[in-house]
Amino acid sequence: MRLLAYFRSAAARFLRRPQVEEEMNEELRSHIQHRADDLERSGLDRAKAERRARMEFGGQERFKEECREALGGDFLETLVKDVRFSLRVLRKSPGFTVVAVLTLALTIGANAVVFGILNAVILRPLNVPRAESFYGIQRVSAWGTYQSYPDYLDLRDRNRTFEGLAAYNIAAAGLDAGSNPGRVWLYEVSGNYFDVVGVKPYVGRFFHGSDEHGPNSAPYIVLTYKYWHTHFQDSRGVVGRVVELNKHPFTILGVAPPGFRGTLLFFSPDFFVPIVNQEQVDGRNSLDARGAHLVFQVMGHLKPGVTPAQAAADLTSIGFWLEKAYPKDDAQMTFSLARPSLPGDFFIRPVRAFVTGLMLLAGLILLAACANLGSLFSARAADRSREVALRLALGASRNRILRTLFTEAILISLMGGAAGLWGSVILLRGLSVWQPAPRFPIQVPVNPDAKVYVVALVLALVSGILFGIVPVRQVLRVDPYQIVKAGSTGTVGRRITVRDLLLVVQIAICAVLVTSSMVAMRGLVRSLDGNFGFERRNAMLVETNLSMSGYTEDTAPAMQKRMINAMETIPGVTSAGLVDNPPLAEGWKPAVVFADATTDLRPANVAAEPVCYSISPGYFHAAGTTLLSGRSLTWHDDNTAPRVAVINPEFARRLFGSVTNAMGSYYKMRDGTRVQVVGIVEQGKYTTNLAESLQPAMFLPILQSPSTETWLVVRSNRDPQQLAAAVRSALRNLDRGLPVFTTPWNKGMDGALFASRVATVSLGVMGMMGAMLSITGIFGMAAYSVSRRLRELGIRMALGAQRKDVLQAALGRALKLLALGSAAGLVLGVLASQVLAAIVYQATPRDPLVLGGVVLAMLLLGLLATWIPAQRALSIDPLRLLREE
Amino acid sequence: MSGQAQLLPGTLDLLVLKAVSLGPLHGYGVLLRIGQISGRALLIEQGALYPALFRLVRQGLLEASWGTSDNNRRAKFYELTALGRKRLQEETDGWNRLADAIAAALAARPEEI
Numbered sequence: 001m002r003l004l005a006y007f008r009s010a011a012a013r014f015l016r017r018p019q020v021e022e023e024m025n026e027e028l029r030s031h032i033q034h035r036a037d038d039l040e041r042s043g044l045d046r047a048k049a050e051r052r053a054r055m056e057f058g059g060q061e062r063f064k065e066e067c068r069e070a071l072g073g074d075f076l077e078t079l080v081k082d083v084r085f086s087l088r089v090l091r092k093s094p095g096f097t098v099v100a101v102l103t104l105a106l107t108i109g110a111n112a113v114v115f116g117i118l119n120a121v122i123l124r125p126l127n128v129p130r131a132e133s134f135y136g137i138q139r140v141s142a143w144g145t146y147q148s149y150p151d152y153l154d155l156r157d158r159n160r161t162f163e164g165l166a167a168y169n170i171a172a173a174g175l176d177a178g179s180n181p182g183r184v185w186l187y188e189v190s191g192n193y194f195d196v197v198g199v200k201p202y203v204g205r206f207f208h209g210s211d212e213h214g215p216n217s218a219p220y221i222v223l224t225y226k227y228w229h230t231h232f233q234d235s236r237g238v239v240g241r242v243v244e245l246n247k248h249p250f251t252i253l254g255v256a257p258p259g260f261r262g263t264l265l266f267f268s269p270d271f272f273v274p275i276v277n278q279e280q281v282d283g284r285n286s287l288d289a290r291g292a293h294l295v296f297q298v299m300g301h302l303k304p305g306v307t308p309a310q311a312a313a314d315l316t317s318i319g320f321w322l323e324k325a326y327p328k329d330d331a332q333m334t335f336s337l338a339r340p341s342l343p344g345d346f347f348i349r350p351v352r353a354f355v356t357g358l359m360l361l362a363g364l365i366l367l368a369a370c371a372n373l374g375s376l377f378s379a380r381a382a383d384r385s386r387e388v389a390l391r392l393a394l395g396a397s398r399n400r401i402l403r404t405l406f407t408e409a410i411l412i413s414l415m416g417g418a419a420g421l422w423g424s425v426i427l428l429r430g431l432s433v434w435q436p437a438p439r440f441p442i443q444v445p446v447n448p449d450a451k452v453y454v455v456a457l458v459l460a461l462v463s464g465i466l467f468g469i470v471p472v473r474q475v476l477r478v479d480p481y482q483i484v485k486a487g488s489t490g491t492v493g494r495r496i497t498v499r500d501l502l503l504v505v506q507i508a509i510c511a512v513l514v515t516s517s518m519v520a521m522r523g524l525v526r527s528l529d530g531n532f533g534f535e536r537r538n539a540m541l542v543e544t545n546l547s548m549s550g551y552t553e554d555t556a557p558a559m560q561k562r563m564i565n566a567m568e569t570i571p572g573v574t575s576a577g578l579v580d581n582p583p584l585a586e587g588w589k590p591a592v593v594f595a596d597a598t599t600d601l602r603p604a605n606v607a608a609e610p611v612c613y614s615i616s617p618g619y620f621h622a623a624g625t626t627l628l629s630g631r632s633l634t635w636h637d638d639n640t641a642p643r644v645a646v647i648n649p650e651f652a653r654r655l656f657g658s659v660t661n662a663m664g665s666y667y668k669m670r671d672g673t674r675v676q677v678v679g680i681v682e683q684g685k686y687t688t689n690l691a692e693s694l695q696p697a698m699f700l701p702i703l704q705s706p707s708t709e710t711w712l713v714v715r716s717n718r719d720p721q722q723l724a725a726a727v728r729s730a731l732r733n734l735d736r737g738l739p740v741f742t743t744p745w746n747k748g749m750d751g752a753l754f755a756s757r758v759a760t761v762s763l764g765v766m767g768m769m770g771a772m773l774s775i776t777g778i779f780g781m782a783a784y785s786v787s788r789r790l791r792e793l794g795i796r797m798a799l800g801a802q803r804k805d806v807l808q809a810a811l812g813r814a815l816k817l818l819a820l821g822s823a824a825g826l827v828l829g830v831l832a833s834q835v836l837a838a839i840v841y842q843a844t845p846r847d848p849l850v851l852g853g854v855v856l857a858m859l860l861l862g863l864l865a866t867w868i869p870a871q872r873a874l875s876i877d878p879l880r881l882l883r884e885e
Numbered sequence: 886m887s888g889q890a891q892l893l894p895g896t897l898d899l900l901v902l903k904a905v906s907l908g909p910l911h912g913y914g915v916l917l918r919i920g921q922i923s924g925r926a927l928l929i930e931q932g933a934l935y936p937a938l939f940r941l942v943r944q945g946l947l948e949a950s951w952g953t954s955d956n957n958r959r960a961k962f963y964e965l966t967a968l969g970r971k972r973l974q975e976e977t978d979g980w981n982r983l984a985d986a987i988a989a990a991l992a993a994r995p996e997e998i
Contacts, residue, residue, distance in 0.1 A: 023961070027912060028935065030960045034913035035931070037956050056931055063932035070939040 511825020533684015
């Protein structure tokens with residue numbers, strides 16, 4: 001009932017506003033008339049009576065305002081009024097509005113983008129049913145999540161804490177579905193994979209654990225929705241079709257649902273095949289090798305009520321048993337659980353650190369923007385102190401004035417937030433379809449969801465409140481009487497104010513960003529022409545995998561010899577060689593080696609874990625790798641000859657103490673074969689992390705450790721495109737069905753430079769935003785200080801001050817703050833760069849170019865920011881100024 | 886002006902309800918009525934009355950309608966609603982209890998303790 005009355009009154013206020021207002025006026029008028037009637041009766045004449053009645057009544061406007069508040073409905077109405085008023089005020093100073101909205105759009109947009117990435121990569125669970133209980137397992141001691149297949153079977157059958165454990169591997173294969181043979185990326189999965197994950201087929205059926213009957217017993221394919229859509233045109237008739245995978249017949253069973261793109265976030269496969277058919281897909285079979293940790297990931301749903309810690313303990317107890325049962329193959333079998341969407345903690349940690357760091361930086365920039373806009377706002381509030389004073393004198397409450405100021409702030413922040421969000425959504429969508437590595441189906445699915453929108457909105461509101469709050473104290477202090485009487489008082493404070501501190505902090509942040517982005521940029525440039533132990537210029541990488549054409553490790557070498565010969569006969573080719581996987585490409589091969597004296601070949605006794613390459617004799621020549629001593633490998637190093645290897649200095653140091661000791665010495669492989677060192681080549685970079693520490697590496701003759709993976713390195717001065725065409729046709733003459741991919745070696749390094757590039761670009765973008773913010777901040781402060789001291793400066797000029805003195809008086813403080821902030825930021829930036837060194841190769845701040853660059857950039861920034869205020873200070877006309885004020 | 890007391894905060898609403906309960910009144914009439922029933926002892930700022938009236942209407946305690954006053958002028962007349970009557974009763978009881986309690990407390994003498 002009361003509520004009803006409230007709403008009726010509020011609605012009436014809102015809907016019939018003019019009428020209500022009119023009634024209120026009439027009522028007050030009627031009151032005064034009645035009072036005047038009484039006064040008239042007591043003997044006053046009518047005019048005097050009315051005047052007296054009005055005076056007795058008091059400030060009509062104030063009471064009307066109170067009445068409006070009492071009526072309710074005022075919140076909405078005041079809001080509409082405030083918004084209208086604010087829009088009017090903002091329209092009057094378009095420069096300020098544009099700067100403020102743009103600043104916020106950039107900073108909130110940046111935050112939304114970074115949060116979108118954080119959300120997609122770290123926060124959002126995998127798109128599987130009951131994702132909260134879905135875990136991958138990893139060995140604590142090893143990097144990555146690799147297990148051996150026999151170990152997986154034991155873990156699967158012996159654990160009591162998982163509903164089921166599934167395993168998968170990522171592989172590439174050649175698919176021939178009738179037309180062009182091409183490379184496909186697929187998951188080799190355990191038969192129970194779909195049942196363990198809990199997805200249901202979209203079309204047809206899935207395979208199950210019961211379909212596995214030993215090696216190559218389940219030639220089945222389950223397509224992902226995307227591949228079905230793009231390659232089979234959504235045809236339901238695809239079920240039951242037989243296609244050739246690496247020349248082996250496989251039957252398509254069904255299609256996975258649309259949202260399911262495997263269980264690894266960054267990698268969307270084309271289809272799934274049972275892991276028991278590994279030999280047909282990979283060209284080799286490691287299903288029986290307990291020591292070969294080649295299964296990429298093992299994962300499953302925890303049973304209800306089981307905690308991850310309990311499950312890890314359960315698995316570790318199986319691990320102890322495995323260590324005892326298979327001492328030769330298994331050691332350090334302590335397990336922990338990890339998110340299955342990313343491959344293990346060793347991967348998650350740096351990603352999380354990087355994204356969190358980026359988020360922190362974005363937040364800092366937003367804070368800087370708020371500080372900046374806050375000081376701009378209070379400068380405006382000061383400029384408007386006369387208006388505020390007038391409104392206060394006319395009966396506006398301080399609350400009401402603060403509310404209009406806040407409305408302005410929130411309005412600006414919402415406009416900025418909306419613009420920023422719009423930009424970030426476009427960017428995130430673009431990022432989601434971007435394929436950073438053309439060889440791999442790697443995607444960063446960072447499509448924005450509701451969380452991103454909410455965060456952007458909250459950030460906008462919070463920042464609006466943050467910078468809206470800055471001028472509050474100033475408004476509360478306003479004494480209307482003083483200001484109306486004397487005009488705004490230009491008190492020139494010498495003490496350090498909060499605003500100065502904010503500006504220094506902001507300049508420091510900007511300097512940190514500028515420093516680290518310059519460090520990153522220099523590191524990147526240096527790593528582009530660094531020496532990695534091979535010569536990338538004038539070399540072409542030709543990627544093939546002979547298993548896609550049905551070759552095995554036994555039949556491949558003959559074909560590989562013919563391929564190298566074919567390359568060497570191409571006109572203009574100076575040399576050609578072969579490697580099973582080139583350095584700095586994704587997917588390097590780690591191996592373990594033992595000292596020659598070791599007889600107990602258990603994992604604990606491993607002497608080194610070198611990166612392992614199988615190469616043809618011509619490889620070093622073609623790759624431009626310098627032989628330091630000894631000999632290179634030859635075609636005579638075949639499986640009838642003694643096992644030999646060429647190693648790098650780090651390998652020699654780790655196993656033999658020195659390079660000289662190493663020549664001619666022996667070491668042991670995992671299977672116990674003795675290998676003699678016949679040559680030593682220069683140290684290089686091998687994994688995709690350019691910032692890696694010195695890695696041991698060994699190069700084995702391709703005839704002694706065969707591989708179907710075949711990368712040809714072709715050195716030539718010919719134009720890359722012509723060369724690529726010649727290479728293709730030469731290889732097609734050898735085998736028509738072999739998929740071939742060519743890239744100049746320079747581009748083949750994209751994977752290795754990816755992290756550096758991402759870091760450099762994001763730091764650069766942030767540095768630029770920081771610089772922009774600092775410019776507006778310094779500009780705001782300098783402009784403010786000039787406008788507040790115009791009169792003083794005018795007097796100084798009238799008394800004979802030189803331009804230099806005027807400039808110093810007007811801008812000295814701003815420049816001092818700039819110097820202070822830059823110095824602090826430079827020091828912090830140098831410290832921060834040490835973190836960067838882990839991501840970007842050769843990122844060091846101890847570089848005169850970087851230090852000079854930072855100083856120059858900050859100087860430029862100061863010049864830019866103070867140019868206009870300086871001009872204004874210099875163009876003061878003392879006569880006019882003194883006359884007017 | 887001596888002999889007039891300032892209103893305690895919150896008591897204006899009660900006085901307005903009481904005044905209106907004695908018969909429909911326009912704003913100025915409410916003032917006169919309060920003056921009359923309080924023996925001219927209470928000082929009410931004229932303008933301050935209206936926010937109170939609007940508030941009471943919003944709370945559904947009063948109902949307003951336009952009419953003609955004794956002076957033959959248009960005026961807005963206020964009447965107590967059922968809810969208002971109930972509220973007046975409650976507030977009156979509450980006030981009386983408070984007044985009694987305070988009177989008793991103030992009348993206390995040392996020998997009674």
